Amino acid sequence: MILTFAVFMHFGTGYMRKADLDIFVDDGIYHAQRYVNSRYERHGLYEKLNQYGELTFYDYKLELLKGWDESQPLCQHCTMHISSQGIRVYMDEDELLMMASPIPNSAYHLLFQEIDDPHNVALPWYKDEEVHFMISLFITMSIALGLLIYLPLHRVNKRVNRLIMTQERFGRGELSVRAEAYHISPIKEIAQSFNDMAEDIERRVKQNQIFSQAIPHEIRTPLSKIQMACDIVRRDDCQNRDQLFNDIDDYIEDISDLTSDILQLSKLNNKLGYDEKLTEKAIPLRQFCRCRLDMMASNTTKLNVADDVIEDEVTLAPAFAKLVLDNLIKNADRYGNGLVEVTLHEYPTCWTIDVEDNGEGIPEEKRQEIFMAFARLDKSRNAHGGGFGLGLAIAQNAARNLNWTISVDRSHLGGARFTVMIPKQVEA
Numbered sequence: 001m002i003l004t005f006a007v008f009m010h011f012g013t014g015y016m017r018k019a020d021l022d023i024f025v026d027d028g029i030y031h032a033q034r035y036v037n038s039r040y041e042r043h044g045l046y047e048k049l050n051q052y053g054e055l056t057f058y059d060y061k062l063e064l065l066k067g068w069d070e071s072q073p074l075c076q077h078c079t080m081h082i083s084s085q086g087i088r089v090y091m092d093e094d095e096l097l098m099m100a101s102p103i104p105n106s107a108y109h110l111l112f113q114e115i116d117d118p119h120n121v122a123l124p125w126y127k128d129e130e131v132h133f134m135i136s137l138f139i140t141m142s143i144a145l146g147l148l149i150y151l152p153l154h155r156v157n158k159r160v161n162r163l164i165m166t167q168e169r170f171g172r173g174e175l176s177v178r179a180e181a182y183h184i185s186p187i188k189e190i191a192q193s194f195n196d197m198a199e200d201i202e203r204r205v206k207q208n209q210i211f212s213q214a215i216p217h218e219i220r221t222p223l224s225k226i227q228m229a230c231d232i233v234r235r236d237d238c239q240n241r242d243q244l245f246n247d248i249d250d251y252i253e254d255i256s257d258l259t260s261d262i263l264q265l266s267k268l269n270n271k272l273g274y275d276e277k278l279t280e281k282a283i284p285l286r287q288f289c290r291c292r293l294d295m296m297a298s299n300t301t302k303l304n305v306a307d308d309v310i311e312d313e314v315t316l317a318p319a320f321a322k323l324v325l326d327n328l329i330k331n332a333d334r335y336g337n338g339l340v341e342v343t344l345h346e347y348p349t350c351w352t353i354d355v356e357d358n359g360e361g362i363p364e365e366k367r368q369e370i371f372m373a374f375a376r377l378d379k380s381r382n383a384h385g386g387g388f389g390l391g392l393a394i395a396q397n398a399a400r401n402l403n404w405t406i407s408v409d410r411s412h413l414g415g416a417r418f419t420v421m422i423p424k425q426v427e428a
Contacts, residue, residue: 016130018083018084020097021081021084021089021097022083022084022085024083024089024097024099024112027060028087028101028112029087029101031045031062031112032101032103032110035049035062035103035110036103036104045062049062049063049110054111056115059114059116060112060113060114060115061111061112061113062110063110063111063113064103064109064110065100065110065111066107067107068109070109073090074098074100075090075098077092077093078090078091078092078098087099094116096113096114096115096116097114098112098113098114099111099113159180159184160187162180163179163187163190163194166178166180166194167179167194170198175198175201175202175205178194178195178198178199179191179194179195207265207372207373222251222252222254222255223251225247225251226248226252229244229245229247229248229251230248232244233245258390261390261394262390264390264394265390265393268323268394268397268401279319280315280316280317281315282313282314282315283314283315283316283321285313285314285344285351285353285422286305286309286312286344288321288325289325289344289353290303292322292325292326292329293340293342295326296325296329296330296333297329297332297333297340298333299333299336299338300338300339300340301340301341301342302342304341305343305344306343306345306346308345309345309346309351312344312346312351314351314422316422317401320401320402321398321402323395323398324395324398324399324420325355325420327391327392327395327398328355328418328420329342329355331355331395332355332357332416333357335360335416336358336413336415337357337358337359338358339357339413340355340356340357341354341355341356341357341411342354343356349423349424350421350422350423350424351424352421352422353419354411354417354418354419355417355420356412356416356418357413357415358411358413358414360415361410361411361414361415361416362410362416367409370408371392371396373389373390374389374393399420402422403423404420404423406418406419406420406421
């Protein structure tokens, strides 16, 4: 603060001195013009100066200088200053100003010089009005600057406190709480980062809760069937042992498939646990869709490539992309009525892949629920169509790791339409 005040006083004093120079020069020019204009006036300034050579007034003096060399200073030990009009002004040791204005058509210059005011008593600095003005100006500017700094900081502090309160509520177990959306950096980025983290944590907690409740139930069914088949095989009058042994193998395979799906989903939830995602390569989307459709679908298939598709090469992690498309195609193949249709579109900022079937479709109120692990539209769906309700959850998590999004709607075929949105990479 002291340093700021010293710098302010230094530059403020210089500015005021410059203003004093300009006022002094204006007065000097005025007196020179007045002298010239009073040439024919009786008892005018022209007559008096020519008669007496110099005139002294209250706080200044006028004097005629004959043959003064403009390259020489007006006094010894003077300092020269240049006004904003480009006129040279001299200051003596007592900080009194003087200047010489040329008289047109003559060898004379009119000297305009400040003199000490006989009634002006030297005042201490704390009684000087100029010092009072400078201090008042400095205090006013300091208060204004302080308010300009304080008000934004106060607003930021309030937002930070609200963000801390939100974080504390989240830490106490309110997993659905989110930070307010702000438009001021860096609070905007911090709040968005917190919300993304909270969203991810809430999703993982819900997933773990579903796992802890659903896995025992899912495993109990094939285990009960295995136990029942073993009890029947032990009976002496059992006539279809080979079929029962094949059924036991099928039940064991169901448990193995369930375990594989759970491990797959767990790896997708834990991004650090899936090493294959680091391997990326450029793949033509139409070729990729054709390959997955031929490999995964057992019913009638159809691949449509829209006319708007010009460039379809995208850089991606094939392991994740296969999980997305394979699970969507298997879902359409399992619950459709014999037809799976895949359509590729290109837009200025993204590509879309539509996977459609001609089945019963998905009710609108169930379209978010189906992406939860072990979610089924009805109790008998697993028994009729197979699967454990993990396919769409795996596809959703794999898409999230690729920064893709999956949405579901009704298909023109009558069944469900799953749309995968693949954003284009923005060139730097």
